[in-house]
Amino acid sequence: MKLFRLQPEIHKFDKFSEFTEEFSIGEKDIIVVNNSIFDKFIKELNLKSIFISPKKYGDGEPSDEIIDKVLAEAAQYKFDRVVAIGGGAVMDIAKFLVLENVNNSIDVFERKIEFNKTKEFIAIPTTCGTGSEVTSYSVAEIKSKGTKMGIGIDEFLPDYAVLIPELLKNIPYKFFAFSTLDALVHAAESFVAPGSNPYTDIFAEKAIELILKGYKQISEKGKDYYSEIIEDFLIGSNYAGIAFGNTGVGPVHALSYPLGGKYHVAHGECNYEFFTPVFKAYTEIAPEGKIKKFNDLVISILELDKDSDLYAELDKLFNFIWEKKKLSSFGMNESEILGFTESVIEKQQRLLSNNYAPIEKESIINIYRELF
Numbered sequence: 001m002k003l004f005r006l007q008p009e010i011h012k013f014d015k016f017s018e019f020t021e022e023f024s025i026g027e028k029d030i031i032v033v034n035n036s037i038f039d040k041f042i043k044e045l046n047l048k049s050i051f052i053s054p055k056k057y058g059d060g061e062p063s064d065e066i067i068d069k070v071l072a073e074a075a076q077y078k079f080d081r082v083v084a085i086g087g088g089a090v091m092d093i094a095k096f097l098v099l100e101n102v103n104n105s106i107d108v109f110e111r112k113i114e115f116n117k118t119k120e121f122i123a124i125p126t127t128c129g130t131g132s133e134v135t136s137y138s139v140a141e142i143k144s145k146g147t148k149m150g151i152g153i154d155e156f157l158p159d160y161a162v163l164i165p166e167l168l169k170n171i172p173y174k175f176f177a178f179s180t181l182d183a184l185v186h187a188a189e190s191f192v193a194p195g196s197n198p199y200t201d202i203f204a205e206k207a208i209e210l211i212l213k214g215y216k217q218i219s220e221k222g223k224d225y226y227s228e229i230i231e232d233f234l235i236g237s238n239y240a241g242i243a244f245g246n247t248g249v250g251p252v253h254a255l256s257y258p259l260g261g262k263y264h265v266a267h268g269e270c271n272y273e274f275f276t277p278v279f280k281a282y283t284e285i286a287p288e289g290k291i292k293k294f295n296d297l298v299i300s301i302l303e304l305d306k307d308s309d310l311y312a313e314l315d316k317l318f319n320f321i322w323e324k325k326k327l328s329s330f331g332m333n334e335s336e337i338l339g340f341t342e343s344v345i346e347k348q349q350r351l352l353s354n355n356y357a358p359i360e361k362e363s364i365i366n367i368y369r370e371l372f
């Protein structure tokens with residue numbers, strides 16, 4: 001049984017320019033980065049590299065259409081390396097550029113072609129969430145199917161993950177909140193996943209601790225404090241990525257995909273919706289297994305009383321970070337609860353079955369209804 005794989009090589013620099021020097025970034029590099037980051041940190045360096053901004057093909061979370069347009073643009077150039085600088089969306093799009101002879105991303109998601117990696121891949125996160133810089137996953141909205149699809153293949157695993165805290169200074173609060181909530185869900189779903197083991201637990205536990213302790217400090221010192229401790233979150237989300245890169249994520253992600261796909265709710269905000277309801281359901285279904293260790297861990301990190309209502313306390317803390325909305329406020333209709341549930345069961349089985357305890361149809365309906 002495979003326990004743990006650790007790739008990429010991880011680097012850290014104080015300044016972006018130190019990275020470009022150390023890695024000799026030049027004309028054979030294609031850099032996938034959105035204009036806001038380019039203008040702030042890259043423009044002044046006058047690099048000779050090729051730049052592609054996915055944002056010009058569509059905003060927000062990646063879709064198969066955006067990936068295909070980026071692939072078409074990249075096909076005009078000769079390059080040896082791919083450098084992705086951005087949040088999960090940019091990294092998940094850039095991963096397709098390392099493959100030879102791909103012009104249609106659905107062929108990849110549906111595994112219709114042979115994968116041949118021909119480029120080196122460097123991933124540099126500018127949010128503290130997805131952990132995409134250390135995982136083999138890419139997730140995108142498939143426009144024609146009205147939901148999201150994910151794929152994890154070794155070819156997508158970056159060769160280098162480069163952490164540069166400078167890039168996260170002044171990250172808007174909203175992105176901070178959504179990306180760190182996503183990272184926390186990665187660590188939590190990994191910790192209780194069937195494939196979790198002492199190696200993955202080390203990273204998951206430390207990620208949970210860094211993120212929850214950070215939230216606690218923010219709740220005590222005020223929201224502006226997040227930028228003071230952003231490095232803890234960058235490292236926490238990286239640890240969470242290493243953990244779930246080995247175990248996968250589970251039902252929280254499964255339940256969030258129809259909402260994110262249909263109503264374009266940010267990935268982290270979707271996961272936030274379903275996190276505590278799914279973990280509360282786990283605690284009710286099988287209270288004595290790994291979920292007990294998770295609950296005890298959170299109680300000790302947050303210094304709560306042993307008999308306190310853990311999930312009420314967590315919801316209170318999370319609500320300070322970002323106020324949780326009703327599903328109806330995203331535009332969802334009550335009549336869609338059954339359809340969303342069926343879509344989860346039909347299309348997200350890979351995630352749904354990677355669970356601590358089975359979340360059956362009735363439970364999924366109840367969770368959507370409770371949040372509606």
Ligand SMILES: [Fe+2]
Pocket residue numbers: 130182186253267271
């Ligand atoms: Fe996620």
